[in-house]
Amino acid sequence: METRELRYFVAVAEELHFGRAAARLGMAQPPLSRAISQLERRLGVDLLRRTSRSVTLTEAGTVLLREGRAALGAVEAAERRTRRASQSQGLVLVSKAGAAGELLPKMLDAYAAEPHAVPVEVVLCGAGQQEALLRDGRADVALLHLPFDSTAGLDTEELTTESQVLVMPAGHEFSTRASVRMSDLAELPMPRWPELDGTYLPGPGPEVHDATQLLQLIALGRAVTVLPESVRTSLHGGLTTVPVLDAPLVTTVIAWPPHSRSLALAGLIQAATRL
Amino acid sequence: METRELRYFVAVAEELHFGRAAARLGMAQPPLSRAISQLERRLGVDLLRRTSRSVTLTEAGTVLLREGRAALGAVEAAERRTRRASQSQGLVLVSKAGAAGELLPKMLDAYAAEPHAVPVEVVLCGAGQQEALLRDGRADVALLHLPFDSTAGLDTEELTTESQVLVMPAGHEFSTRASVRMSDLAELPMPRWPELDGTYLPGPGPEVHDATQLLQLIALGRAVTVLPESVRTSLHGGLTTVPVLDAPLVTTVIAWPPHSRSLALAGLIQAATRL
DNA sequence: GGCGGCGATACCGTGGGGGTATGGAAACCC
DNA sequence: GGGTTTCCATACCCCCACGGTATCGCCGCC
The missing domain is CATH 3.40.190.10 (Periplasmic binding protein-like II)
Known part of the structure; x- marks a missing residue:
């Protein structure tokens, strides 16, 4: 399966409309229709149920939408991380805007004091976006807050717990x-x-x-x-x-994509956990 | 980036030899050379250092090898899971051959007794392979043994701990x-x-x-x-x-790819943790 | 029944991916 | 040190597959 096919399918599956999907992809509708049929034939699986009035996902189509998004994310991550590896060897840290007020500067200071520290760029984003940023390579490491953020598929280390x-x-x-x-x-x-x-x-x-x-x-x-x-x-x-006596305890964790233990990242994680 | 380019690059990066890589890919060497140069030009990044005598990976090339393998795995996983979703709705469980002797049958029995249980195919493999099988979609769920197996990037639930x-x-x-x-x-x-x-x-x-x-x-x-x-x-x-008094404790965990909580999988995990 | 919206089909042109032949540099060998 | 081998890059060509336009067929709707 080529990423082009995946992109096409994800667009159609999200729009549930060949015309709109084609417009989003910047192409005409007929080649898109053909590409999807070819994909279905090659997989030997029906992905979409089309009536001339509506398009719906089959069971298999639902699976491919979910898995395909993840796969496209992984490909984009590979591209981004490769580009970044060739230029800066700094790290990108992402946190929710306004969260981790005290912890973040302490952590950065502690890390910056280390012998081989590299520059750390801090990106602030909306809630729940950190995982996507980590996943597609725009960030190397994130601060998450349990139980609000999901750590599915990430490696984590607990930093602090607070009420x-x-x-x-x-x-x-x-x-x-x-x-x-x-x-x-x-x-x-x-x-x-x-x-x-x-x-x-x-x-x-x-x-x-x-x-x-x-x-x-x-x-x-x-x-x-x-x-x-x-x-x-x-x-x-x-x-x-x-x-608030019975509000859930909030645990701040530092999280990073698995298998990405660069030396710089390891140093930052260590500095964070030592606080 | 297309998966084709990624496959080409991974082959060259693993062989460190354009001729052998081309043979492995079932193609001639010149188009492969060109494809890699194009990839480098498009990324704006040098991936390989070629002398006419040897090929070595640059820093960025090392990153793309690692990330590219993961991305290709994700694409293959999407393909396999889609295929499987269209036919059987059973689960594939993978464990090390010879391990989990007692636990496995108990778990399968407990799950089979549930109301909506689906068939579970058991695959036994060599040590350390379960993660790859989960990652590329050939398996849905695995039994791993800490601290020997890596759970990086997987969701897990502890089952038993033994000396x-x-x-x-x-x-x-x-x-x-x-x-x-x-x-x-x-x-x-x-x-x-x-x-x-x-x-x-x-x-x-x-x-x-x-x-x-x-x-x-x-x-x-x-x-x-x-x-x-x-x-x-x-x-x-x-x-x-x-x-052995001071041998590390072995924890058996059930592990699955993140974001893949199908109903059937959730049932199996629940049955396992209830043991 | 005419119309409009939508996906599928038919047909065509072109760009790019893959092939063969060859160049050119570097190591090896007698 | 010149011939040889090895290996990657370049030159050139061909063909397929991808994308575009035109059109059909189906179905709901006014």
Whole structure:
């Protein structure tokens, strides 16, 4: 199977429409139709059910969509990492914007003090995107937060575990309490983060896309949220926190793609775990 | 990058010889040379250092060899899993030949008793091959033994942990002792298992390639070995065991490729962990 | 029943991948 | 040191497969 065929199939499987898929691929529709039929014939498997009105995935097509995306990611990763290996031998670290406030600078300082340290570029991204960045080679190492982020298919090392606190404006009804419980918060509208595709699930809370925006909304009294306690060091005035007793513990882990233990990466991981 | 280019590059990088690589690929040498140069030009990266006498990998070439193998594995996996999804919806479980003697049948029985169980095909392979089989889609799930097998890039669930015993012929000098230590065994020639490429590292012990052969050699007095204690249930007469106090504990885990939680697989994993 | 949307089919042109023949550099050998 | 061998690169050619345009066939809809 060639990556071209995979790209074609993934486009069609995502659009469920040959015309739109062809447009997305920058080609005409007939060659795309043919390419998919050829792929089906070569695999000996029906991937799509076409009526002249609609296209749906078969069981096998669903599998190939999932596996094909992963395979394309791996190919792109190979390309990116090769390119990067030829130029800079620095590392790219990715973390959620606004997360890991304290830990990150400490880690970078500790690593930079090492004898053979290489430059570390820090990329901040939206929640849940780190895995994709690692997978397709745009990043070498990530900071993830369990249990929110998935570590499927990554090697990890635990760094810290912390409890969570409710973040709210100073005058909030809970601001004078010594602690709260999750059940106290059930009625409060929680801000909604974007899904992987950039859209928002429906719900009562405001839509946010980064931490600064979130903290502003909280300061404005439009939202409250539950965050790891380390955020307290980076809160400006006007915001206050109380512990949430039964919120899940948040573990920060450093994660990297398996089989990629370059010397530089090993050094960074070691520096991080020694903190 | 097309998989064809990747296959070409991997072949050349492994052979370090354009002529042999071309033969392996079933093509002539000149088009192969050209394809590699094109790849280098497109990536903007030198992958190989050629003198007219020898070919060596550059730094970037080393990266692409590693990443390219993984990417090709992912593509093959996509193909195989798609094919399998269209026919049988059974599972393929892979384990080292001779290992997991007790656990495996129990697990399969427990799973078969479940309401929606699908057929499970059991494949036995040499040590260290399970990961490759999982990765390229020939297997869905594997039994691995820590700390010997690598679980890099796999999702796992621990099943059992056991200590190890020395296996030897009945009349062996250690057979009357209550226990031994690793230091007692330092002088004994241990059998050598094949590496990933099927070759053997040099050393004093006999070369073995499966468990039956190993046990026969032990019965013949030509070798002794250290194995997880569960092997005791499958030893025939003439062999005996004593505990090795300070041998590493062996943990049997069930492992599967990330992102592949089909219903059937989830059921099998659940049945296994409930044992 | 005419129309519009969509996927499949028919047919054509071209670019690129693969072939053979040959060049050119470096090691080896007597 | 010149001939020989070895090995990768270049030159040239051919053909197939990929992509484009035109068109058909099917089906829902107004």
